[in-house]
Amino acid sequence: KNQVEQSPQSLIILEGKNCTLQCNYTVSPFSNLRWYKQDTGRGPVSLTIMTFSENTKSNGRYTATLDADTKQSSLHITASQLSDSASYICVVSVNTGTASKLTFGTGTRLQVTL
Amino acid sequence: EAQVTQNPRYLITVTGKKLTVTCSQNMNHEYMSWYRQDPGLGLRQIYYSMNVEVTDKGDVPEGYKVSRKEKRNFPLILESPSPNQTSLYFCASSLSPGIATGELFFGEGSRLTVL
Numbered sequence: 001k002n003q004v005e006q007s008p009q010s011l012i013i014l015e016g017k018n019c020t021l022q023c024n025y026t027v028s029p030f031s032n033l034r035w036y037k038q039d040t041g042r043g044p045v046s047l048t049i050m051t052f053s054e055n056t057k058s059n060g061r062y063t064a065t066l067d068a069d070t071k072q073s074s075l076h077i078t079a080s081q082l083s084d085s086a087s088y089i090c091v092v093s094v095n096t097g098t099a100s101k102l103t104f105g106t107g108t109r110l111q112v113t114l
Numbered sequence: 115e116a117q118v119t120q121n122p123r124y125l126i127t128v129t130g131k132k133l134t135v136t137c138s139q140n141m142n143h144e145y146m147s148w149y150r151q152d153p154g155l156g157l158r159q160i161y162y163s164m165n166v167e168v169t170d171k172g173d174v175p176e177g178y179k180v181s182r183k184e185k186r187n188f189p190l191i192l193e194s195p196s197p198n199q200t201s202l203y204f205c206a207s208s209l210s211p212g213i214a215t216g217e218l219f220f221g222e223g224s225r226l227t228v229l
Contacts, residue, residue, distance in 0.1 A: 032216075034218075041223070042222060042223065043118075043204055043206075043220030043221050043222050043223050044157075044204075044218075044220050045220070046217050046218065046219075049216075049217060089156070089157070093216075102159070102218070104156040104157040104158070105156060106154060106155065106156040107156060
């Protein structure tokens with residue numbers, strides 16, 4: 001069964017600190033992996049999309065890594081800001097030929113405090 | 115501005131009263147999809163559409179209907195809503211969800227409560 005597991009479920013950090021969120025998946029055949037940021041009460045917004053051949057991808061203070069061999073990904077947030085408080089969702093895409101099937105993780109809820 | 119627009123954003127209704135949640139995108143995207151988000155379960159796909167007049171079931175289609183008569187619109191229909199359909203619903207669109215650049219654009223969500 002295709003699954004995406006994220007850890008931790010929730011995290012509280014001080015403003016200015018770094019943090020790393022984890023995503024493990026058991027999805028096959030793998031097409032790509034995405035990280036989304038979802039502010040409370042809003043729709044998810046894409047941060048990064050990585051294919052099998054990409055190990056690292058950055059978007060400002062967000063850096064995603066992918067290890068396709070171990071089926072793990074991480075999202076590193078540098079110098080956190082209050083506006084980073086949100087849920088971060090890992091999504092893995094399976095290519096079914098005619099369409100892609102997206103499997104969503106349940107997200108990590110990040111709270112950045114003063 | 116490129117966007118996916120859902121209406122209504124908030125709705126309280128009663129069991130059995132038919133309702134429609136509209137979704138419209140202005141990016142000329144081929145692919146559109148509906149998801150529901152419940153605490154602890156993440157986003158689950160209800161229905162998706164690869165193009166006009168082409169729709170397919172997702173993971174949790176029971177109790178829902180969709181139509182794709184025009185490229186830009188993809189309404190979600192609840193013929194006879196029940197309390198277990200109380201949820202936060204998201205519409206999303208993409209040029210294509212399969213290729214590396216197939217970014218999925220989400221609407222702002224529609225919070226539905228069925229009493």
